[in-house]
Amino acid sequence: MLDLNRRKLIRGLGAGAVGLATGGLRIGGAHAQSQAITVTAFGGIWEQTIRDVMVPDFTKRTGVRANVLIGGPQQWMAQIEANRAKPPIDVLMNTVDLALIAGKTGLVEPMAKDKVPNLADVPARFLDVVEGNGVLFTYGAWGLAYHERVKQPPKSFKEFVEGTIKGRWRASLPSAAYTGTPQILIWSLADALGGSVDNVTPAFEAIKQMKANSVFWTGISDPLTQLESGEADVAVYVDGRAWAHFDAGAKWIRYVNPTEGGVMQPSIAQKVKNGSDAAWEYINSLLSPGPQAEVAKRMNFGVSNSKVDYPEPLGSRITPWQETRWPPFEKTGIAQREWLDRWNREIRA
Amino acid sequence: MTMTLASGKARRFWKTMTGRSSSGPTISLVWSLPAVFFMLAFFLFPLADNMIRSVGADGGWSFAPYKRLFFDPYYLEVLGVTLGFSFAVTLACLLVGYPVAYFMVRHAGRLYGLCIFFLVAPLLTSIIMRTFGWRVLLARQGFANAFMMEFGLIERPLNLLNGPVIALLATVQVLVPFMVLAITSSLQGVDRRLEESARLLGAGRASTFFRITAPLTLDGIGTGFILVFMLANGSFVTLLLLGGGSLQTFPLLIYQQINSTRDFVLAGAMSNVLLMSAVICLVIQARLLRRRGTKP
Numbered sequence: 135m136l137d138l139n140r141r142k143l144i145r146g147l148g149a150g151a152v153g154l155a156t157g158g159l160r161i162g163g164a165h166a167q168s169q170a171i172t173v174t175a176f177g178g179i180w181e182q183t184i185r186d187v188m189v190p191d192f193t194k195r196t197g198v199r200a201n202v203l204i205g206g207p208q209q210w211m212a213q214i215e216a217n218r219a220k221p222p223i224d225v226l227m228n229t230v231d232l233a234l235i236a237g238k239t240g241l242v243e244p245m246a247k248d249k250v251p252n253l254a255d256v257p258a259r260f261l262d263v264v265e266g267n268g269v270l271f272t273y274g275a276w277g278l279a280y281h282e283r284v285k286q287p288p289k290s291f292k293e294f295v296e297g298t299i300k301g302r303w304r305a306s307l308p309s310a311a312y313t314g315t316p317q318i319l320i321w322s323l324a325d326a327l328g329g330s331v332d333n334v335t336p337a338f339e340a341i342k343q344m345k346a347n348s349v350f351w352t353g354i355s356d357p358l359t360q361l362e363s364g365e366a367d368v369a370v371y372v373d374g375r376a377w378a379h380f381d382a383g384a385k386w387i388r389y390v391n392p393t394e395g396g397v398m399q400p401s402i403a404q405k406v407k408n409g410s411d412a413a414w415e416y417i418n419s420l421l422s423p424g425p426q427a428e429v430a431k432r433m434n435f436g437v438s439n440s441k442v443d444y445p446e447p448l449g450s451r452i453t454p455w456q457e458t459r460w461p462p463f464e465k466t467g468i469a470q471r472e473w474l475d476r477w478n479r480e481i482r483a
Numbered sequence: 484m485t486m487t488l489a490s491g492k493a494r495r496f497w498k499t500m501t502g503r504s505s506s507g508p509t510i511s512l513v514w515s516l517p518a519v520f521f522m523l524a525f526f527l528f529p530l531a532d533n534m535i536r537s538v539g540a541d542g543g544w545s546f547a548p549y550k551r552l553f554f555d556p557y558y559l560e561v562l563g564v565t566l567g568f569s570f571a572v573t574l575a576c577l578l579v580g581y582p583v584a585y586f587m588v589r590h591a592g593r594l595y596g597l598c599i600f601f602l603v604a605p606l607l608t609s610i611i612m613r614t615f616g617w618r619v620l621l622a623r624q625g626f627a628n629a630f631m632m633e634f635g636l637i638e639r640p641l642n643l644l645n646g647p648v649i650a651l652l653a654t655v656q657v658l659v660p661f662m663v664l665a666i667t668s669s670l671q672g673v674d675r676r677l678e679e680s681a682r683l684l685g686a687g688r689a690s691t692f693f694r695i696t697a698p699l700t701l702d703g704i705g706t707g708f709i710l711v712f713m714l715a716n717g718s719f720v721t722l723l724l725l726g727g728g729s730l731q732t733f734p735l736l737i738y739q740q741i742n743s744t745r746d747f748v749l750a751g752a753m754s755n756v757l758l759m760s761a762v763i764c765l766v767i768q769a770r771l772l773r774r775r776g777t778k779p
Binding site: 208232235309310311312313315316349350352353359363364365470471474478479481482483 | 731
């Protein structure tokens with residue numbers, strides 16, 4: 135009797151599994167028929183802005199839905215690589231170094247002006263930075279954020295280094311665990327201290343000397359906590375997030391664009407190869423002047439369409455892209471393995 | 484097919500393997516299939532894939548990543564730090580956890596359930612939140628520094644965060660419940676008459692504990708030791724958020740390789756070395772404990 139019941143149960147489970155599988159297939163089929171694309175967004179205000187601004191604009195124009203996938207470029211690229219023929223993502227939001235790799239490895243398609251009319255209003259440099267395999271959507275400039283208790287803040291990266299070594303303030307620096315460290319710290323300091331992408335020794339020597347008066351961070355929000363809690367006084371930080379924090383009520387935070395120029399850090403939008411053609415329309419929405427102005431207003435980041443006029447106080451906050459320093463991304467991408475190995479051995483932070 | 488499995492051969496095989504004469508090996512095998520499938524799909528295949536990935540290079544085979552890990556003094560040091568940190572955490576958990584377990588079993592009485600609740604409750608909170616709690620407490624303008632300055636114990640705020648000691652303390656806080664629970668279950672099984680006999684025969688409290696109670700709970704200690712050691716070996720979030728780079732361990736380097744450089748080959752090799760080192764440590768611990776008369 136017991137065996138019989140067990141058999142029934144097993145048969146039932148088997149039937150259930152088959153039912154779930156076929157049901158799943160049906161759901162998959164329905165999903166495909168309803169014409170939805172999958173786009174990507176970073177977490178927090180990024181996700182909210184994409185959902186509130188970009189997706190409605192795209193859906194209104196095309197009637198196609200867009201599912202928003204939250205995460206990071208490494209994860210998204212791994213997902214696409216695992217299923218190149220039928221990628222689970224149609225529009226990839228990426229960092230420059232990974233965008234270059236995605237272009238070289240054939241994960242994405244070159245931008246096409248006939249499919250994305252708004253590209254006509256985007257400066258050529260915003261496409262050239264990833265060799266045409268994507269387009270700059272927004273950008274931030276990495277300068278120096280500090281607490282108002284610092285009465286004589288540094289005006290340049292050079293002053294920042296010297297002041298930290300002398301103990302005038304405690305610095306908050308990105309650790310090797312942060313993806314942008316090779317560009318926003320190693321290359322930036324090397325460039326500011328007389329080195330170059332081929333000679334980053336000045337940066338390593340400076341960081342070694344600064345270490346005693348520095349704390350290192352891993353997450354993008356950490357410097358804000360460190361500045362507020364007194365762990366640090368001056369941080370290498372991005373303008374948009376510093377101003378967003380100010381607007382959120384942290385009236386103690388200040389931001390200075392160093393005289394050498396803040397370091398350009400763009401977010402790149404890419405059309406995934408073998409993804410839906412509706413992705414082109416979504417990228418067109420990403421570059422539309424109206425939605426872009428709203429993005430700039432919400433995120434305090436510079437945007438790519440040259441027709442966008444920033445209202446005050448945004449206009450005086452956003453660093454014009456012509457005034458930023460552009461790391462040689464192609465070279466930093468190649469060199470960063472060696473730099474991080476050196477960082478692990480010499481800096482250990 | 485089912486009938487075949489249930490045949491005499493299958494029954495004999497089942498008896499040989501399990502030592503039990505079961506009337507239903509078929510059912511047992513069927514029930515085990517989901518677990519077998521799960522292990523194959525989510526453990527063995529990914530492990531094999533990772534192993535192959537770590538030695539595959541441009542269509543050929545290369546052991547360069549392993550050569551780098553075993554012959555470069557830097558990576559050997561990282562391996563030593565990883566294992567040393569895990570061992571220190573495990574030892575600290577034992578020293579903290581045993582008295583707690585002892586109190587719960589022998590003295591808590593009706594409060595035993597409440598103790599279990601307080602022990603398990605932190606496990607329901609995100610590890611990130613718990614780690615962040617340490618940051619709030621120990622920041623330069625946090626509670627600990629403010630308290631010490633208020634009472635004149637220090638003149639300037641101390642740098643309490645971003646060091647190996649705080650990373651160790653926080654990891655112990657996260658993992659100590661596992662040790663306590665393992666020892667508790669073992670302590671509950673100790674026949675108290677043996678301890679009473681020892682006392683009657685003239686043994687002091689300490690002697691009774693070290694010669695009777697502790698040896699009888701080696702099972703629990705062994706289980707707790709292995710559990711905590713394995714968890715500490717793969718510990719990542721606490722070290723990342725509180726270590727401040729002062730401790731470099733394999734899990735942190737693996738994260739860095741995947742997150743920053745996309746060097747999946749080196750990251751794969753590191754994870755395999757980490758796994759093998761953990762297995763070797765497990766075997767050594769198991770053997771040591773078995774010699775002492777227990778089977779963890």
